[in-house]
Amino acid sequence: MFYMGIIKRQSLKxxxxxxxxxxxxxxxxxxIFPHLISKEYLGLIGLLQNIxxxxxxxxxxxxxxxxxxxxxxxxxxDTLSHFNAFALVAMFAASLLFVGLYLLLNxxxxxxxxSKSALxxxxxxxxxxxxxVQAYTQYFEMYCTMKLRVAVPTFLKEIATRLxxxxxxxxxxxxxxxxxxxxYGFAVVYFxxxxxxxxxxVKGLHFKAFKPLLYVKDNKEIKEQFAFGGSLLLLSCMFGIxxxxxGIMIPAYLGLGAFGIYGRPLVLGQMIxxxxxxxxxxxxxxxxxxxxxxxxxKIKTLHKNISKxxxxxxxxxxxxxxxxxxxxFRLLPxxxxxxxxxxxxxxxxxxxxxxxxxxxxxxxxxxxxxxxVYLSIFIVALTIALNILxxxxxxxxxxALAVSISLTIFNICKTWIIYSKFGFHCFxxxxxxxxxxxxxxLGVLYFVPFIQFIxxxxxxxxLVNIAFKSMLGxxxxxxxxxxxxxxxDFNDFVKLILNGKIFKGGHKxxxx
Numbered sequence: 131m132f133y134m135g136i137i138k139r140q141s142l143k144x145x146x147x148x149x150x151x152x153x154x155x156x157x158x159x160x161x162i163f164p165h166l167i168s169k170e171y172l173g174l175i176g177l178l179q180n181i182x183x184x185x186x187x188x189x190x191x192x193x194x195x196x197x198x199x200x201x202x203x204x205x206x207x208d209t210l211s212h213f214n215a216f217a218l219v220a221m222f223a224a225s226l227l228f229v230g231l232y233l234l235l236n237x238x239x240x241x242x243x244x245s246k247s248a249l250x251x252x253x254x255x256x257x258x259x260x261x262x263v264q265a266y267t268q269y270f271e272m273y274c275t276m277k278l279r280v281a282v283p284t285f286l287k288e289i290a291t292r293l294x295x296x297x298x299x300x301x302x303x304x305x306x307x308x309x310x311x312x313x314y315g316f317a318v319v320y321f322x323x324x325x326x327x328x329x330x331x332v333k334g335l336h337f338k339a340f341k342p343l344l345y346v347k348d349n350k351e352i353k354e355q356f357a358f359g360g361s362l363l364l365l366s367c368m369f370g371i372x373x374x375x376x377g378i379m380i381p382a383y384l385g386l387g388a389f390g391i392y393g394r395p396l397v398l399g400q401m402i403x404x405x406x407x408x409x410x411x412x413x414x415x416x417x418x419x420x421x422x423x424x425x426x427x428k429i430k431t432l433h434k435n436i437s438k439x440x441x442x443x444x445x446x447x448x449x450x451x452x453x454x455x456x457x458x459f460r461l462l463p464x465x466x467x468x469x470x471x472x473x474x475x476x477x478x479x480x481x482x483x484x485x486x487x488x489x490x491x492x493x494x495x496x497x498x499x500x501x502x503v504y505l506s507i508f509i510v511a512l513t514i515a516l517n518i519l520x521x522x523x524x525x526x527x528x529x530a531l532a533v534s535i536s537l538t539i540f541n542i543c544k545t546w547i548i549y550s551k552f553g554f555h556c557f558x559x560x561x562x563x564x565x566x567x568x569x570x571x572l573g574v575l576y577f578v579p580f581i582q583f584i585x586x587x588x589x590x591x592x593l594v595n596i597a598f599k600s601m602l603g604x605x606x607x608x609x610x611x612x613x614x615x616x617x618x619d620f621n622d623f624v625k626l627i628l629n630g631k632i633f634k635g636g637h638k639x640x641x642x
Contacts, residue, residue: 147281147284147285147288147289148284148288148404148405148407148408149404150288150289151284151285151287151288151289151292152288152397152401152404154289154292154293154296155292155397156397156398156401158292158296158299159172159393159394159397160394160397160398160462161461161462163299164390164394164462164463164466165463166299166303167299167302167303168387168390169386169387169388169390169391169465169466170249170385170386170387170390171249171390172389172390172393172394173247173381173385173386173387173388173389173390173393174247174249174250174253174313174386175316176377176389176390176393177247177250177377177378177381177386177389178250178253178256178257178260178313178316179377180374180377180378181257181260181261181378182257182260182261182264182320183264183370183373183374184367184370184371184374184375184378185228185232185257185261185370186261186264186265186268186370187265187363187366187367187369187370188224188227188228188231188261188265188363188367189221189224189225189228189261189262189265189266190221190224190265190268190269190363190366191217191220191221191224191359191363192358192359192360192361192362192363192364192365192366193217193220193221193269193359194217194268194269194271194272194273195272195358195359195362195366195494196213196217196355196356196358196359196362197210197213197217197269197272197273197276198272198275198276198414198415198418198494198495199355199358199362199418199494199495200351200355200358201276201415201418202418202419202422203351203422208344209345210338211338211339211340211341212340212341212342212343212344212345213345214273214337214338214339215339215340215341215342215345216342216343216345216346217269217339218266218269218339218342219342221265221266221269224265225262225265228258228261228262229258232257232258232261236254239254240254242382243381243382246381246382246383246384246385246386247381247382247385247386247389249386250381250386252310253313253314256313256314256316256317259317259321260316260317260320263317263320263321263324264320266324267287267320267323267324267327270283270324270327270328270331270337271283271287271327273331273335273337274327274330274331274335275412275414275415276415277335278412278415279334279335280408280412282327282330282334283327283330284408286323286326286327286330287323290323290326291319291320291323294319294322294323295316295319298312298315298316298319299312301315358499361499361500361503362494362499362503364503364506364507365499365502365503365506368503368506368507368509368510369506371510371513371514372506372509372510372513372536372537372540373533375510375513375514375517376392376396376517376529376530376532376533377389377393379517379518379521379529380392380521380526380529383521383522384521384525384526388525388526391465391466391468391469391526392469392472392526392529392530394462394466394469395469395470395472395473395476396472396476396530398451398458398473398476398477399451399472399473399474399475399476399477399479399480400476400480401447401451402444402447402448402451402477402480402481402484403444403480403483403484405440405443405444405484406440406444406483406484409436409440409488410488410490410491413432413436413488413491414491414494414495416432417429417432417488417491417492417494417495418495420432421495421496421497426552426554429492429552429554430552430554432488433487433488433489433492433554433556434487434554434556434558435619436487436488437485437486437487437488437556437557438556438558438560438561438616438617439617439619439620440484440485440487441481441484441485441560441561441564442564442611442616442617442620443484444480444481444484444485445481445564445565445567445568445607446568446604446607446608446611448477448478448481448568449568449571449572449575449603449607450599450600450603450604451473451477452474452477452572453571453572453575453576453578453599453600453603454595454596454599454600455470455473455474456580457580457592457593457595457596457599458473458592458596460588460589460591460592461589461592461593468526469526471527471530472526472527472529472530475527475530475531475533475534476530476533476534478534479530479533479534479535479537479538480537482534482537482538482541483537483538483541485556485561486541486542486544486545486556487556488556489541489544489545489548489556490502490544492548492552493544493547493548496551496552498547498551501547501551502544502547505540505543505544505547506540509536509539509540509543512536512539513532513533513536516528516531516532516535516536517529517532519532520532560616560617563614563616564616567607567610567611567614568607571603571606571607574606575599575602575603575606578599578602580595581594581595581598583595612624
């Protein structure tokens with residue numbers, strides 16, 4: 131099927147870029163920077179990013195999702211250009227509104243962080259350019275997604291931005307930049323990435339924006355589109371809060387240092403989710419097109435196949451991550467040991483999230499999208515309540531539990547809505563097979579001791595043990611997986627490797 135070929139090609143490219151970016155982030159932010167800069171600076175960086183990701187939905191106004199939803203309805207080829215112009219103007223007006231609201235909230239925000247995270251206060255206003263740039267970046271990323279080209283935006287977000295931030299940190303460590311220049315440099319990094327994305331969209335994907343009023347004129351669907359955009363604006367805000375509220379609340383309750391520690395296992399646990407992001411991004415326009423053509427069977431097949439493959443990847447990565455937890459934490463300063471349980475909790479939550487498949491994307495594009503809006507409001511309230519309840523009792527582990535519990539409940543509810551409205555779900559007997567295989571391999575790896583390969587070289591020993599356990603775990607997981615024939619896609623890929631076609635170019639990407 132043609133659409134599966136597109137998904138596999140772009141997902142493969144995007145996944146590779148994602149993992150290179152994640153590798154950069156993990157190596158530097160998780161294992162090198164904790165030895166170079168204080169946990170308070172790491173916490174400040176994380177806090178600024180979390181605030182940026184939450185509030186960016188406000189200037190974006192749900193407009194990227196209107197484009198996603200209604201792109202197939204626009205018969206006139208110029209309509210997209212008119213919508214682009216309208217969106218850019220509307221986002222500018224919304225950005226001004228956000229600035230005003232943010233400045234009005236000056237006192238409560240400062241008082242919220244003053245006692246535990248005072249280092250944030252001098253950089254309170256830096257949030258404004260970060261949020262506005264991120265909002266416009268989201269719009270251009272969605273435009274690229276509509277053109278089925280996600281590899282370059284992913285490269286800019288996952289690799290280029292990280293490389294610039296790494297450079298920024300080293301300039302600070304070697305005292306080329308002072309603290310203020312270092313922190314304000316983050317806004318410059320995101321601005322550079324955004325400008326590069328605009329150039330790619332205009333030059334490479336023919337982005338055009340002219341005559342914004344023509345989008346509104348004689349548009350019979352304008353009320354429906356604005357209602358959808360308003361609902362999705364609320365939904366985007368809810369998702370932002372759900373995903374990043376722990377990063378907002380931990381600094382206020384426990385301090386920037388605690389959040390600096392929490393962020394290391396958080397990133398490691400979320401590595402499981404990287405393939406999901408790539409596949410979700412390229413699947414969105416395919417699902418939207420299927421709903422437009424009322425092709426429920428295509429959506430059902432896509433949901434079933436991709437969900438199984440996502441769980442397969444998730445179980446494999448979860449196995450390697452959990453088996454290597456002790457080795458990974460030996461690479462960090464001793465004070466970071468307190469974040470070990472956070473890794474287990476976050477990784478388990480993300481694994482379950484992958485197993486539920488593309489339920490977000492399916493509901494987004496369907497006529498029942500309002501259900502997910504109402505549900506999101508409930509889940510956000512639950513997430514905030516759980517954080518308020520659990521952080522004072524369990525500290526960082528409480529924040530991780532709040533995230534994973536609310537995420538799991540959210541997925542269960544979305545799956546029930548899809549099944550009740552459309553009559554299909556993502557589950558199959560292979561879920562049981564994958565779970566048993568994962569637990570069996572983890573059981574074997576649990577009894578593999580930490581080996582002192584080189585006396586008195588703890589860092590090297592940790593790396594060698596991680597490599598050894600990863601190779602052993604990969605063999606124990608992947609070999610039985612091939613013979614169990616859980617996933618035809620996985621088996622076909624292995625056969626391409628074994629017969630050498632993938633190295634000789636003697637295959638089509640649709641075969642992957």
